[in-house]
Amino acid sequence: MFLLASPTTSHSIPTKTLIQDLSLSFSLSPHYSSLRPKSLDFKKKMKQLSTKVTSNGHGQDSSYFLGWEEYEKNPYDEIKNPNGMIQMGLAENQLCFDLIESWLAKNPDAASLKRNGQSIFRELALFQDYHGMPEFKKAMAEFMEEIRGNRVTFDPKKIVLAAGSTSANETLMFCLAEPGDAFLLPTPYYPGFDRDLKWRTGAEIVPIHCSSSNGFQITESALQQAYQQAQKLDLKVKGVLVTNPSNPLGTALTRRELNLLVDFITSKNIHLISDEIYSGTMFGFEQFISVMDVLKDKKLENTDVSKRVHVVYSLSKDLGLPGFRVGAIYSNDEMIVSAATKMSSFGLVSSQTQYLLSALLSDKKFTSQYLEENQKRLKSRQKRLVSGLESAGITCLRSNAGLFCWVDMRHLLDTNTFEAELDLWKKIVYNVKLNISPGSSCHCTEPGWFRVCFANMSEDTLDLALKRLKTFVESTDCGRMISRSSHERLKSLRKKTVSNWVFRVSWSDRVPDER
Amino acid sequence: MGLPLMMERSSNNNNNVVELSRVAVSDTHGEDSPYFAGWKAYDENPYDESHNPSGVIQMGLAENQVSFDLLESYLEKKNPEGSMWGSKGAPGFRENALFQDYHGLKTFRQAMASFMEQIRGGKARFDPDRIVLTAGATAANELLTFILADPNDALLVPTPYYPGFDRDLRWRTGVRIVPIHCDSSNHFQITPEALESAYQTARDANIRVRGVLITNPSNPLGATVQKKVLENLLDFCVRKNIHLVADEIYSGSVFHASEFTSVAEIVEIIDDVTVKERVHIVYSLSKDLGLPGFRVGTIYSYNDNVVRTARRMSSFTLVSSQTQHMLAAMLSDEEFTEKYIRINRERLRRRYETIVEGLKKAGIECLKGNAGLFCWMNLGFLLDKKTKEGELELWDVILKELKLNISPGTSCHCSEFGWFRVCFANMSEKTLEIALTRIHEFMDRRKRF
Numbered sequence: 001m002f003l004l005a006s007p008t009t010s011h012s013i014p015t016k017t018l019i020q021d022l023s024l025s026f027s028l029s030p031h032y033s034s035l036r037p038k039s040l041d042f043k044k045k046m047k048q049l050s051t052k053v054t055s056n057g058h059g060q061d062s063s064y065f066l067g068w069e070e071y072e073k074n075p076y077d078e079i080k081n082p083n084g085m086i087q088m089g090l091a092e093n094q095l096c097f098d099l100i101e102s103w104l105a106k107n108p109d110a111a112s113l114k115r116n117g118q119s120i121f122r123e124l125a126l127f128q129d130y131h132g133m134p135e136f137k138k139a140m141a142e143f144m145e146e147i148r149g150n151r152v153t154f155d156p157k158k159i160v161l162a163a164g165s166t167s168a169n170e171t172l173m174f175c176l177a178e179p180g181d182a183f184l185l186p187t188p189y190y191p192g193f194d195r196d197l198k199w200r201t202g203a204e205i206v207p208i209h210c211s212s213s214n215g216f217q218i219t220e221s222a223l224q225q226a227y228q229q230a231q232k233l234d235l236k237v238k239g240v241l242v243t244n245p246s247n248p249l250g251t252a253l254t255r256r257e258l259n260l261l262v263d264f265i266t267s268k269n270i271h272l273i274s275d276e277i278y279s280g281t282m283f284g285f286e287q288f289i290s291v292m293d294v295l296k297d298k299k300l301e302n303t304d305v306s307k308r309v310h311v312v313y314s315l316s317k318d319l320g321l322p323g324f325r326v327g328a329i330y331s332n333d334e335m336i337v338s339a340a341t342k343m344s345s346f347g348l349v350s351s352q353t354q355y356l357l358s359a360l361l362s363d364k365k366f367t368s369q370y371l372e373e374n375q376k377r378l379k380s381r382q383k384r385l386v387s388g389l390e391s392a393g394i395t396c397l398r399s400n401a402g403l404f405c406w407v408d409m410r411h412l413l414d415t416n417t418f419e420a421e422l423d424l425w426k427k428i429v430y431n432v433k434l435n436i437s438p439g440s441s442c443h444c445t446e447p448g449w450f451r452v453c454f455a456n457m458s459e460d461t462l463d464l465a466l467k468r469l470k471t472f473v474e475s476t477d478c479g480r481m482i483s484r485s486s487h488e489r490l491k492s493l494r495k496k497t498v499s500n501w502v503f504r505v506s507w508s509d510r511v512p513d514e515r
Numbered sequence: 516m517g518l519p520l521m522m523e524r525s526s527n528n529n530n531n532v533v534e535l536s537r538v539a540v541s542d543t544h545g546e547d548s549p550y551f552a553g554w555k556a557y558d559e560n561p562y563d564e565s566h567n568p569s570g571v572i573q574m575g576l577a578e579n580q581v582s583f584d585l586l587e588s589y590l591e592k593k594n595p596e597g598s599m600w601g602s603k604g605a606p607g608f609r610e611n612a613l614f615q616d617y618h619g620l621k622t623f624r625q626a627m628a629s630f631m632e633q634i635r636g637g638k639a640r641f642d643p644d645r646i647v648l649t650a651g652a653t654a655a656n657e658l659l660t661f662i663l664a665d666p667n668d669a670l671l672v673p674t675p676y677y678p679g680f681d682r683d684l685r686w687r688t689g690v691r692i693v694p695i696h697c698d699s700s701n702h703f704q705i706t707p708e709a710l711e712s713a714y715q716t717a718r719d720a721n722i723r724v725r726g727v728l729i730t731n732p733s734n735p736l737g738a739t740v741q742k743k744v745l746e747n748l749l750d751f752c753v754r755k756n757i758h759l760v761a762d763e764i765y766s767g768s769v770f771h772a773s774e775f776t777s778v779a780e781i782v783e784i785i786d787d788v789t790v791k792e793r794v795h796i797v798y799s800l801s802k803d804l805g806l807p808g809f810r811v812g813t814i815y816s817y818n819d820n821v822v823r824t825a826r827r828m829s830s831f832t833l834v835s836s837q838t839q840h841m842l843a844a845m846l847s848d849e850e851f852t853e854k855y856i857r858i859n860r861e862r863l864r865r866r867y868e869t870i871v872e873g874l875k876k877a878g879i880e881c882l883k884g885n886a887g888l889f890c891w892m893n894l895g896f897l898l899d900k901k902t903k904e905g906e907l908e909l910w911d912v913i914l915k916e917l918k919l920n921i922s923p924g925t926s927c928h929c930s931e932f933g934w935f936r937v938c939f940a941n942m943s944e945k946t947l948e949i950a951l952t953r954i955h956e957f958m959d960r961r962k963r964f
Contacts (some may be wrong), residue, residue: 048756048793049820050665050725058827097609104600104608111599111837113590121590122583127808128651128801163650163810164615167831174687175539195830200661200687238533269533308533316615323614323836325650339539342546343687346654350835351808 057199059191063425067435076433076461086465089435091247091403092456093281093320095377099370100319103360110359113352120355127351130344132161136358140328143361144313147280147371152292160329160340161354163347165277165314168327169196169241171343172310175336176271177203182235183273184226186210186218188406188442188449190247197241206230206237209445212408215397216249218242218257223264239271239308240264244291245278248442248451249406250382250399252282258294262305271308280318280371283379284400307333315357317403318374324353378403378455381462385454388466392473396452403455407436410448412476421447432472434465538687545681549907553920562918564945572950575920577734577888578941579768579805581862585855586804589845599841607840614836617829619648623839626846627813631779631798633852634767639779641815647825648839650810652764652799654832656683656728659795659814662824663758664690664725670760671695671713671727673705675927675934677734684728693717693724696930699893702882703736705729705744710751726758726793727751732765732775735927735936736891737867737884739769742776749781749790758793767803767856769886770864782817792818800842802888803859809838863888863940866947870939873951877958888940892921895933897961906932917953 059065067089076084104111113121127133134156141154162168177183179202185193186208197205208226210216223240230237240261245252253261265272274291282288295306311330316322326349329340361367385405386396397406413420418440425438428450439449454462534540545551553575562570600607614620621643628641649655664670666689672680673695684692695713697703710727717724727748731740752759761778769775782794796815801807811834816822846852870890871881882891898905903925910923913935924934939947 048758049824050662050668052661052665052828053820053824058824092613094609094613097612100612101608119587119591121587122580125583125586125806125808126578126580128810163832163835170831175535178536178538181536195827200828200831271533320609321612323612325615325833325835335535335539339535339544342544342682345651345682346657346687347650347832348810350650350810350838352841353835353837356837 052200055199057195059195059199063422063438063441065191067425067429067437070429071435074433078458078460083433085429085433085435086461086468087435087456088453088465089437089451090456091317091453092322093317093374093378093403094456095320095381096370096374097320099366099373100360103363103366107359107363110356113355124351124355127354128348130341130348132159132344132349133351133354133358135362136349136354137161139358139361140313142364143367144279144311144330146364146367147288147318148290148293149287152290152296154292154330158330158332158337160331160337160344161349162327162329162340162344163325163349164316164322165275165312165327166192166196167325167344167347168312168314168329169193169273169275170201171340171347172273172312172329172331172336173197173201173203174343175339176273177201177238179203180234180236181238182206182230182233183238184208184223184230184240186216186222186242186246188216188248188439188444190243191437191441191443193241203238204230204233204235206233206235207443207445208240212397212446212449215251216246216406217254218260220260220264223260227268237268237270239273241273241275243275243277245276245282245288245401247278247402248404248437248439249397250402250404251397251406252284252286252288252401255289255294258289258291259298262291262294262298262300262309265308266305269308271310273310273312275312277312277314277317278402279313280374281378281403282401283375283382286400288401302332307331310336319370321357324357325349326353326357381454381459384459384462385452385466388463389452389469392466392470394469394473404451404453407450407452408448409450410446412473413448416447418447424448425450428469428472432468434468541686543682543686545678545686548678548681548926549910549923551678553910553914553922556914557920560918562946562949564943568949569918571914571918571920572946572953573920573941574938574950575922575936576941577802577938578807579802579859579863579888580942581805581866581940582855582859583805585858586806586845589848589851589855593844593848599837611836611840614839615833617826617833619646619834620836620839620843622847623834623843624648626843627798629849630846630852631766631815633849633856634772634803635775635777635779636772639777639783641779645815645817645822647814647816647822647829648834649812649814649829650832650834651801651807652762652797652812653679653683654810654829655797655799655812655814656680656760656762657686657688658825658828658832659760659797659821660684660688660690661828662821663760663795664688665723666690668723668725669693669717671710671717671724673697673703673709673729673733675703675735675924675929677730678922678926678928680728690725691722693722694928694930695727698931699882699934702738703733703891704741705748707747707751710748714755724755724757726760728760728762730762730764731778732763732769732886734765734887735889735922735924736882737887737889737936738882738891739775739886742781745776745778745781749778749794752793753790756793758795760795760797762797764797764799764802765887766798767859768863768888770860770867771885772860774885779815792821794818795821803856806842809842810834811838811842866939866944869944869947870937870951873948874954877951877955879954879958882934889936889938892935892937893933894935895931898933901932903932909933910935913957917957919950919953 071085071087074084076086113124137156137159141156144154182204185205206226206229208222279288291309300306314327331337395408399405421438428434437451557571557573560570562572624643624646627646628643631641669691672692693713695709782791794817799812814825880893884890906923906925913919922936
């Protein structure tokens, strides 16, 4: 029976719609949750199904998903429902569809199953080779190279396609871990990982605790602590999984952190999975550093270590195409490529979609224009959100990537507890009508942080959301303090912002003369 | 193929290599079977009418290529501009690109439900809200197994069965398959004795049986399961308190619609919820519509818990929204689908008759079939030894000498030796004639000795 590191926190919550028994406990393994009391009839019915059904390994009881459900019931619409809930909990990229749409208009063959005006319907309809379409994998490899400034190369033969990175991450887990094994993940992390990495694989996640004291960066001691914690829990550590750039932080890993990670997995003889799904959303003045860059710089290419480093990618965030289900695993280990390729039978990418996207991504003029424009628009959106929050007396972790900001609302909590965070979240969801994601759903160890998305709505909607938030803040005690001594407050806020920035720069190795 | 390899976790890591999971290193993916080896031979020397007329003819791939023209002309007619999302390619694109809701596009689910009803001649109703979409039936079968069984539990599957099940039902799930032995004495139909015997085998080995999984119409038999047999099966599952999964992927490929009874028809007239809740149907567009590349599968369950969980699990295997969008319109067009289903059945029937007649003239008998994209051919009389080795030797001769890739019965776990599955719908009529000619010549040569 495996219990995860942190204690379960359960909260008594006044009855309100769905969140009756919202438990902010870490997702439990199936064995443990079967001990929870259930009604007799329900138990009888459930006994007929596997433990995967009875466990809450699907993770859908998390506030992350409950917020979405509340949004579905009362969605904002500029005209039809201007008082509805604004969705700020969905990390979608809606900023550059016009670029893709105009490409489609100029290249009608790609979406209409034609090549040079001739129908290739039959060919596509029959193509179910789990090796994937060679032109598509080549285009993916080149796109991934372009995102990394062509500093590293990706061999199309080492790419395994999957139905989204959800599928890619799970497939990698099936290849690397099993019941009794664990992967270390830095907190806060994407809530979906609890389902993707653990549910059907039976593997466990042990958190690497990161804190605001250093901008949530990964430290050597945090890594060691997590490793030891896993051992205490009698779990075999098979690897570390990081998201780079990070969800929910919106920051790219620094070179120092990447070096630390590679050194760590080398010494422990374990794997490193780098989910680089947001690599194309980097908008800061820094360059994105991939784990592949680090392997190259440390001259570790073609070594045993490089065989234990795997990259996950997807077109859901950079290109804004989550519906098309395009994910990929990149690995230097032949055995993993081979096993994962066979497993991809359970989640192949539609041939129709492979064809469309191989045409799109092979157009280098398009991809370079897209990447540049995407970066520009994301940067401008992020700035809009950040300054809007600032005028409400709220700061964020300084971010340079992603489709969201990691927002500091600790000063708005009644007490420094997760209960208070949940209370605040409920107020923001039900009173302010903004769906944002509470840090606890991302396993953050400090209460008061929230992930707020900015790329899945129009500018006007973003402005409205910020206006609502400002009104709410000003109506609270804290807010009144702000208006009374706004000058003092802003001064201290600015200091806070600068100190956040200073922290990241001092920890970062990224000075102008370094690559 | 026996029970999956249980490898010992090595506590003594001598060469300091971090291990992959047991799943990754096992051979339960089944790809070392001759079923797949024949494909390799074909890939290396594929038949082509003009460029390689003496190449290997692929008769081991259950694809339906006989009705593409119907689909192509429909798409051309409805979409002359060729743009997927309306005029000039733009409107509707972004909504479609963003749509990743695991409930699936409502219009598409409705279209699937109505298509499934049409195939069954309206003899059963399908509720679109009970349809869960997955990337192909491969994913649907695995997903259902994850939901209905735990590692080391078993599903009972009648032999001979589709070789892919060894991977789909067992590999990542850790679930076992216990065969329900069927033989030619009664046309390979499932008998109550065979069911009991399979169940007992599992119990004797201390294995918990969670359900029975059948393919109806059957692959590789190419025959529908009789209504009486289905009713017996359901009774059996009720008595043992287990599930019944019916993979009806070939339901639209039955030559005469009246000869097919779907498990849905039987459930339709049952009121008892505890009986209904154990029945689940798998379907896909890969065979009836010939669209395996588009990855469209579905689970239909009468059990709310299963539907809910399957939906959540489908996150790992969603159908591309682009594909859902394209097919929703086509499958909702009842005039088109009615015509398609009718013509497709007719063409498959004619193909079947061609191959069975051709084989008969060469002195070869097949199981009496009425569905599917293949026939179940009996070459037992050609075997020197009625053993697995004898069968594989013959298979090798057919592959190397006749250059025909067909599937040996042992790869389908058939307990009688000498049976082979021969596909007929994945090639042109001309190629089929050539294959038959090669078989005639081979049989003639044998007669002379």
